[in-house]
Amino acid sequence: MAADPMPQFVQPQLATLVSAVPEGDRWLHELKFDGYRILCRVDDGRVLLLTRNAQDWTRRMRGLAEAAKELPARQVFIDGEVVAVDDRGIHSFQLLQNSFKYGDASHLVYYAFDLLYVDGRDLRAAPLLERKEILQRLLSERKNNSGPFRFSEHWLGQGKELFDKACEMRLEGIMAKRADDPYRSGRGRSWLKIKCMKSQEFVIGGFTDPAGARYGFGALLLGVYDDSGALRYNGRVGTGFDDRLLRDLRARLEKLERPASPFVNPPKGAGARGVHWVEPALAGEVEFSAWTSDGLLRHPSFKGVREDKPAAEIRQETAAPPPRELAPSDRTAKIQNARTPQRGQDDVIIAGVRLTHPDRILYPDQGITKRDLALYYEQIADWILPHLEGRPLTLVRCPEGYRKQCFYQRHVREHLSAPIRAIAVREQGETARYVAVDSLPGVIALVQMGVLEIHTWGSRLPRLERPDRMTFDLDPGPDMGWDEVKAGAEHLRARLKDLDLGAFVKTTGGKGLHVVVPIAPKQSWDFVKDFSRAVAESLAREAPERYVATMSKAKRHGKIFIDYLRNSRTATAVSAYSTRARPGATVSMPLRWPELKNDLRGRFNIRNAPERLRRLRADPWRDYEAARRPLTAKLLRRLA
Numbered sequence: 001m002a003a004d005p006m007p008q009f010v011q012p013q014l015a016t017l018v019s020a021v022p023e024g025d026r027w028l029h030e031l032k033f034d035g036y037r038i039l040c041r042v043d044d045g046r047v048l049l050l051t052r053n054a055q056d057w058t059r060r061m062r063g064l065a066e067a068a069k070e071l072p073a074r075q076v077f078i079d080g081e082v083v084a085v086d087d088r089g090i091h092s093f094q095l096l097q098n099s100f101k102y103g104d105a106s107h108l109v110y111y112a113f114d115l116l117y118v119d120g121r122d123l124r125a126a127p128l129l130e131r132k133e134i135l136q137r138l139l140s141e142r143k144n145n146s147g148p149f150r151f152s153e154h155w156l157g158q159g160k161e162l163f164d165k166a167c168e169m170r171l172e173g174i175m176a177k178r179a180d181d182p183y184r185s186g187r188g189r190s191w192l193k194i195k196c197m198k199s200q201e202f203v204i205g206g207f208t209d210p211a212g213a214r215y216g217f218g219a220l221l222l223g224v225y226d227d228s229g230a231l232r233y234n235g236r237v238g239t240g241f242d243d244r245l246l247r248d249l250r251a252r253l254e255k256l257e258r259p260a261s262p263f264v265n266p267p268k269g270a271g272a273r274g275v276h277w278v279e280p281a282l283a284g285e286v287e288f289s290a291w292t293s294d295g296l297l298r299h300p301s302f303k304g305v306r307e308d309k310p311a312a313e314i315r316q317e318t319a320a321p322p323p324r325e326l327a328p329s330d331r332t333a334k335i336q337n338a339r340t341p342q343r344g345q346d347d348v349i350i351a352g353v354r355l356t357h358p359d360r361i362l363y364p365d366q367g368i369t370k371r372d373l374a375l376y377y378e379q380i381a382d383w384i385l386p387h388l389e390g391r392p393l394t395l396v397r398c399p400e401g402y403r404k405q406c407f408y409q410r411h412v413r414e415h416l417s418a419p420i421r422a423i424a425v426r427e428q429g430e431t432a433r434y435v436a437v438d439s440l441p442g443v444i445a446l447v448q449m450g451v452l453e454i455h456t457w458g459s460r461l462p463r464l465e466r467p468d469r470m471t472f473d474l475d476p477g478p479d480m481g482w483d484e485v486k487a488g489a490e491h492l493r494a495r496l497k498d499l500d501l502g503a504f505v506k507t508t509g510g511k512g513l514h515v516v517v518p519i520a521p522k523q524s525w526d527f528v529k530d531f532s533r534a535v536a537e538s539l540a541r542e543a544p545e546r547y548v549a550t551m552s553k554a555k556r557h558g559k560i561f562i563d564y565l566r567n568s569r570t571a572t573a574v575s576a577y578s579t580r581a582r583p584g585a586t587v588s589m590p591l592r593w594p595e596l597k598n599d600l601r602g603r604f605n606i607r608n609a610p611e612r613l614r615r616l617r618a619d620p621w622r623d624y625e626a627a628r629r630p631l632t633a634k635l636l637r638r639l640a
Contacts, residue, residue, distance in 0.1 A: 003120030006075050007359070009367050010116055010124070011185035011607070012037060012052050013079075015175060015193040021159040022192060022322035028128060028179040029159045030152050032172045032193055033111055034093045035083035036308045040110065042068050042076045049082075051308045054367075063105040067149040073138060077117035079183075080152065085109050091171075093285060094242065097304040101248070112139060113152035116183060122359065124183040125348055129156075131183070167196035176322075182348075185372055187611055188379070192322065199287040200224075200317045201306050203231060205262045206277045207253050216246025217253070220302065221275060222286065223263050224316045227612050228595035229603060233263040234295055234316075237286055240302035249305065253278050283311040313608075318615065350374045353419065353444040362401045362452065363585040368606065373579065374447045376606040381440040383613055384577035388443070390460035392423050392434035394572045399450030402581040406452070410434055410570075419445045425464065427570075452581040455572035458528070459521065466521035467528045468628075471573040472536065473563035474513045480560060482599035488547065488560045489513050489596060495539060499635050502627025504620075506590040507601050509580035514573060514588070520630040525569040531631050532564035534639035576621075579606060592620045 021029075038057065041048040047065040049058045058065050061082065084096035084107040099107050115135035116124050123131050132154060139151045155162055156179065163174050173195035181190040206221035219238035223231045241249075256278040266272060285303040292298060348358045348371060358371035377384065398406040412422045412433040419441035422433040437443055446454065458467040472492060476485050492515050493503040504516045519528070536549035539562060548559045566573045574580065574588045589604040589612070604612065 004117070004122035006041075006043060006077060006117050007122075007367070009041075009050060009054050010039065010077065010079075010183075011367060011372070012039060013114075013184050013191055014052075014187035015191040016187060016189050017317045017319045018176075018192045018194055018322040019319040020322050021163050021174070021194050022176050023159075025157055026179055027157070027159055027176045028132075029155045029157075029162050030113060030175045030177070031162075031166060032175050032195070033081040033083050033152075034091050034172045034303075035081045035096055035111075038080060038082045038110065040064075040068050040076075040078040040080060040112070042071060042073070044074055045069055053308070053310065055308075060100055061105060061108060061110075064108055064110045064148055067110070067147065071138060071149070073118050075117065075119050076115070076138070078112045078135070079114035079116060080110050080112040082108055082110050093304045094245065097307075098244070100307065108148065110149050111152045112149065113154075114183065125358075126182065127180045128177055128183070129179040163194055163196075170196075172196060172199065184375055185369075186375065186607060188375075194322075197287050198289065198291075199285060199303065201283045201309055201314045202234060202286050203280045203311045203314050204253070204278065204282045204284055205231060205233070205280050206275045207250070208236070208274055208276070210246075214246070216241070216243075216250040220249075220284065221263075221267070222284070222297070222300075223280070224314050225312070226315075227615060228592075229598040229600055230264040231262050231280055232295070233265050233267060235297040235300065237284075237297070237300040237302045239300070240287075245302075245304075252282065256281055280311050283309055283314050315611070315615070320614075350378060351440045351444045353441050353448060355444070355448055360401070362398065362450075363583075364401060364403060365583055366585055366605075366607070368585050370447060370450075373452075373585075373606065374444050376579070376610065377443045377447065378440065379610040380577055380613055381443065383619075384443065384575065385438065385440070387576045388436075388454065388456060389438040390423075390462075391436065391456040392425055392464070393436055393457075394455040395435060395446065395449070395451045396453035396455070396581050397450045398452045398581050402452055402583075406581055423461065423464075425570075452579055454575045454578040456575045457570070457572055458567055459525075463521045465525065465569075466523065467519065467525060467567065468521040469519055470517040470528060470532045470535075470564075471566040472515045472517075472532065473508070473561075473566055473573065474515065475561040475563050476512060477557055477559055477561075479558055482601075484546070485513060485560065485601075486596045486599075488562075489515055490593075491539060491543075492535075492562065493593070495535060499535075499638070501629055502623070504590065504624055504627075505593060505596065506576055506588055507586075507604065508574060509578075509582060509586035509588045509602070509604075511601055513601070516573075518624050518628040520628055523631050525567075527636075528631065529564070529567045531636050531639070532567040534636055536562040536564040538639050577609070590620045595620075 037052045039050045047068045049061050049065060051057055083091045084099050086092050086095055095107055112135060115131045136151050159176055166174050176192040178190040202222035202224060204220050205223050208218040210216055210218045219236040221236050223233045226232050258277050258279055261277050262280045283306045285306055286300050287303055288297040288300040290298040348355050355374055360370045362368055362370055394410040396406055397409055412435055419439055421436050423436045425432050425434050458469050474488050489505055496503045501517050506514050508514055540547045540549040547562055549562050576588055576590050578588050580586045585605045586602050587604045587609045
């Protein structure tokens with residue numbers, strides 16, 4: 001059997017915070033380390049130590065790199081965590097910070113907890129317990145599991161006992177992992193984290209001057225980004241610093257000073273007096289006892305600066321309930337519907353659909369594979385399916401990835417897998433068969449075909465000749481800024497409101513925005529197209545210096561093209577939550593109108609979109625159906 005190629009990089013699997021230890025015999029438990037997540041790649045003696053964002057930190061950990069060369073394998077890819085262990089054997093995050101800052105690597109230890117690849121064999125599809133058994137044999141030559149490269153021990157079951165012991169020892173907490181699950185890049189619920197104390201990363205947005213004999217600074221002002229990309233203030237922390245950190249951090253913060261607060265809700269009055277505002281470029285780990293009702297921290301204590309996590313990615317962590325243990329019959333079905341490869345096969349099964357070549361790279365910039373794309377749709381299925389059901393589709397297929405040949409497909413001209421259905425559409429006096437899906441297996445079958453974009457009609461069964469929505473694509477000229485695009489969307493919304501029509505906004509995954517109008521399916525395609533053109537032309541007449549309603553590129557310089565042509569029969573618009581065949585694996589994301597205060601174009605992708613949706617308290621388009629109104633000839637005359 002041919003050897004599997006070793007991946008250049010693997011996006012790490014991430015854990016979801018839960019409020020209690022999950023029950024059941026399928027969970028494997030480990031201690032939670034308080035350090036930096038590091039992937040170790042060894043290829044014929046060449047070692048790379050990579051952060052979760054693929055930054056090369058090998059030179060910062062030369063001792064660990066030398067230890068990795070001693071592993072009894074020619075090629076190996078390990079997932080683990082680097083921690084600093086003091087002379088008493090205690091893990092210390094501040095010691096870790098100092099070790100990196102001052103080049104003292106004597107306290108660094110690498111705890112290996114997963115094995116993704118070894119000597120021609122890609123193990124990511126193997127069950128976790130099997131991967132750990134191979135990893136333990138690989139590290140078994142280290143006596144008493146000592147030295148700089150160590151195996152992360154685990155316990156099957158006994159999660160509650162281990163958690164209680166970890167808290168008693170004042171450790172951070174434990175990890176719970178499905179013992180029989182494969183390795184899934186990205187955040188999911190087969191890896192969970194349960195913390196003894198509340199702690200997470202915060203963005204540093206300001207500092208105060210020291211008082212009394214203290215030097216450096218008095219306290220740091222902290223915040224996290226919300227789902228709209230705005231930085232929200234969460235309080236201040238003034239404890240947990242040693243003298244060295246006070247001095248060094250003050251020097252770094254002074255270089256980032258700015259005149260205005262970076263928070264959208266900065267402290268007022270006395271709370272803002274004497275504050276030095278800074279660019280939100282640094283993130284720190286903070287331990288605290290609770291959140292107050294107004295979103296501030298109780299009893300926070302600073303643990304250290306997070307050098308491995310970009311500040312722009314920091315969001316508030318909310319502990320979810322642990323998953324319930326499945327009954328035996330449910331468990332079997334769950335396992336069969338997940339990735340269940342046979343030993344020695346490349347294929348995997350997701351939602352009952354066989355995925356061939358699952359590790360084929362579709363987005364090379366991020367290393368995103370066909371498997372990753374399928375798992376994205378598996379996570380957000382409940383969100384995207386209502387936008388697809390009953391609608392003819394136009395697909396953008398890129399079987400070798402978005403950088404290589406892509407082509408459109410709308411007709412069923414080949415034998416398609418069972419979850420994909422056909423919708424009969426009259427075309428030029430004949431009946432054509434359009435692609436359609438209405439289930440998660442159907443979407444996964446599209447992934448198997450190499451589909452990177454899903455575009456939908458503006459009508460659905462059983463009334464294909466009566467559109468149920470209008471879509472306006474705001475396409476800005478290359479020299480247009482976000483403020484102009486935002487103003488254009490809000491202007492269009494106001495015009496539609498004057499007509500008693502609802503308007504909903506989403507990103508396109510590109511440089512523009514879509515404004516979508518739910519309508520009663522009573523008018524013909526020609527009427528809806530004429531109506532949408534009248535709306536676009538009314539804005540262009542009112543502000544010809546800002547808008548244009550014609551496709552002519554010569555007329556679009558410095559203007560926004562209000563594209564109404566999406567409302568023609570057989571024309572389509574990219575579906576909400578669909579990926580795009582573009583750099584970054586971007587996603588078309590529905591928004592609330594207040595979120596337009598920040599430029600979110602291109603912000604959402606298959607890595608962060610599921611996390612946004614998990615954190616949403618309500619669907620941004622929850623009022624969509626209630627806003628549905630008929631288009632009438634009277635309204636059209638008003639526009640004319």
